[in-house]
Amino acid sequence: MMSCFSCCRVEVQHRTASFKERTNAVGGNNKNGKFLRSFMNKLSSKTGGSKQKIPEEIQNIGKAKVSAHIFTFPELAVATDNFNPNCMIGEGGFGRVYKGYIESIDQIVAVKQLDRNGMQGSREFFSEVLMLSLVHHPNLVNLIGYCTDGDQRILVYEYMPKGSLENHLLDLPPGQEPLDWNTRMKIAEGAAKGLECLHDFADPPVIYRDFKASNILLDANFNPKLSDFGLAKLGPTEGKDHVSTRVMGTYGYCAPEYAMTGKLTTKSDVYSFGVVFLELISGRRAIDIERPTEEQNLVAWAEPLFKDRQKFMLMADPLLEGNCPEKGLYQALAVAAMCLQEEADSRPLIGDVVTALEFLARAKDNDNCCRITKKTVACMLNP
Known part of the structure; x- marks a missing residue:
């Protein structure tokens, strides 16, 4: 499955080089x-x-400035x-x-x-x-x-006038319109770029550790910004592949290896991103005790559906009322599925996720989809 993202690398490297020329990163x-x-x-x-x-x-x-x-x-x-x-x-x-x-x-x-x-x-x-x-x-x-x-x-x-992403997914007040498909993809793209800055451009890298819908704030144009860095950790250096720390964060968003062992990596954030992206796609909470037992955990509910292409449309938020491109939905679910791999090494780097989402957020003709997301979908459907 990881080979699906290999063609993203050149674009990721180009973006990384240009970004470092125009921004500040941790430490400098x-x-x-x-x-x-x-x-x-x-x-x-x-x-x-x-x-x-x-x-x-x-x-x-x-x-530092x-x-x-x-x-x-x-x-x-x-x-x-x-x-x-x-x-x-x-x-x-x-x-x-x-x-x-x-x-x-x-x-x-x-x-x-x-x-x-x-x-x-x-x-x-x-x-x-x-x-x-x-x-x-x-x-x-x-x-x-x-x-x-x-x-x-x-x-x-x-001040972020649109509040948190969480406030736009469920329990909408009367008169508030649900997010349309394109806005959801743009929010996912921007949030992933925030993580990319922390993982790939900061020196040393930063692990966010608390990526969730309530920590993604939206400006007047629904541009997302990550907030609440109280649990952020500096990432591993000097040849180490993880940081050992006490388990913190929010239940339902934590990567399984981090929850079980306390071993924290940037791939832990990628898993949390996958949960939020699935929330954006499905309109469901990461944990919802008001649903039937088998549907209370979002990832557990989604896992068997990922394996059945005929059920993909069932995973779309009902508030979309069917107004989402079928191929775009398949591609988005494929990206989410890869981020939610149980083994951390099987998850993509956040830079590769950003590249895939850039195409999803800008796709106007869903019959002429980019080669990156087509390969992604093919790998998920035929592992």
Whole structure:
């Protein structure tokens, strides 16, 4: 099956070379990458205990261009009407997210206030500030600034008016139109490009570790951006093929080898991408306890259907009402199936996935499909 993606490599290499010429990546060079790795490894749960600690350490990382503002708590309180519940636009294990307006920068923002008694501590907060200060890409959310007054841990992001991808897949409010097929493919392409930046362009590479629909935010034009980097890990170097770490992330999205052994690789992110891509295609949740037992786990439900071409159309989101190209659906399912291979080595690299999705997102004539996705479908149907 992996040979299906071999013809993508030239295009991936060309894109990688041109991307590195115009963007910043973690560390910026080998020396800075080593410093960042050493620094992150030494982080303790008490890191960031003072207001000055975080900005000082960020500035210490080589010649990185750090543009994040340092906000005061009173400034953010004013911006969010004293963290008024009416301004709240999201809530999770990390705490609450508010929509606000910061006069000093004349910008509408999203303000994430970490729950001091919640699941994310100073280490995760510090990790997110570092990653988003040093990694820049159109498909990664822009960190505008942060606040560390006293025991406050607050992040300030660009405001994404369409909210998370999760909010557009199921339980749509009255009057909200479901995502059409082309928009779904463009969201998948952009989200994969965000992962590609972390895996292939950052030095050292970054493993996202929490790729899921609720962490993919959408701007006014439905362009996706990855958010929430608190669980991100620096990838293996010096000949190692994995990072050993405690299992974190969200049930239903974690790769099987990571869940069982704690061995984390970029292929773990590829598996999680496959789950989200299948959510986009099917309109189903990764885990849905309200469905019959045999359908509660999305991947387990899909596995037998992947093997029966006659059932492919049954995997399309009913909200599409049949408005999806048959060949395009087959090709998308083939990419999802490859990302969801149980063996990590059998999964494609994210760069190859991006190349395949670029064709899917731009395909106008589904009877004249690209050779890459045709080969992909053939391999899946005839293993």
